[in-house]
Amino acid sequence: MTTMTNTAPRRPGLERRTAARLAETEYQRFVDVLRTLTPDEWATPTECPGWDVRAMAGHALGMAEMAASPLESARQQRAARKRDGVLIDALTALQVEEHAHLSTAEVVARFAAVAPKAARARRRVPGLLRRAAVSSGTEHAEKWTVAYMMDVILTRDPWMHRMDIHRAVGSTPVLTAEHDGALVADVVEEWAGRHGQPFTLVLSGPAGGEWSHGGPELRLDAVEFCRFLSGRAPGEGLLAVEVPF
Template sequence: MDRETSWKVIEQQRRAIADLLSDLTPEEWETPSLCTGWRVREVAAHVALTPQPPSPRVMLATGLRARGNYNRFIDILTRTHANQPTADLVSQLRTHAASQRLPSLTNYRNILFDTMVHGQDIAIPLGRTIDIAPEAAAAAADRAVEVGWPVWDKRRLDGIRLHATDIDWTHGTGQEIQGPIVSLLLLITGRTARLDDLSGDALPLAVSRLSTTP
């Protein structure tokens, strides 16, 4: 998937997330998401914050508080942003949906899978649906399997072959896991909410290696 198409998908996913969030009850905003330790509120804040990164001074101060730990750094920024009224978070998602502004040290391919997966982090625990085209999920999976430190252990998929059943997509060699591409994308990024959609001898091994991180 090329850059232009990827940004169109990112915009569509941001708008879909905003639409879902717009009619949630206060209680639903407090629902635990698929990201360990984050409620729906924090996930929404994280996606809203992405196209409007903080100033260098805030980034430096947060980095010092996080002691150089990437995941802690993201967590601090997100929890701070999540303190805003929920209506403001929804408004930000819509206002910046088409923005192609990037935080430092990332790229649009990372934002593609990050936005898609976080949409599912919100939707699935609430029993809602955010649709993802298989082609878009495959492009996101292509990038997600490459990501290693400081987000994931790059060896987490060693010896495992992933095979999508709804689109022509595979990755890796070894024992197989097969299923819909969106379910594979969630597994790749440490989510276990769609394991019932997957099968294969390598599934227990993959689950034991993967952990959910923002």
């Protein structure tokens, strides 16, 4: 049961100042994780097909570089559109390929340098542009506002990949209620709006919480909940309703 399509362009549920804070923190946490990786861990396969940790970091770097520069964003999108298949798949493959020549130390250094620029550029997108509608570029072909892309997707993406890296190498992620809890709560609210069914949700862990809307209880770890909704694990019932990351 995958329900991703919406008619009106999707808008962010997060308050803009909150979204900016979450973006800045998530970029820094992603850099912090990369700095801890050993040579063997960089080569560890992840749950994303065909990607090891090194490839995942190359993709994340490419997304941050896109966010930091409108010119770089336009260049990457032009190059991706020349390829076959779903746009987001072509784009991420391009990002992995274009950073494959870098050493792991260079990947970390470039991410650390571009992260504050990406957070600042996203925060400064003017209101008129934020209200513009764009295609999600995914197989579901949703329409999103630029604000939703900037405030929500570009933070969920590195967050989920940070979880992917920790899962791949067997380490414990840094999770706090203020940061990760806010991101997960936003995912829950969007998920609830997408399926429109009664539910009671109890998510454990530092990023968890409780939501009661009069339906059957679901009880699981907060990060695992996001793994289901992102399609990383096969879900049943309401856990099969996908949310973009």
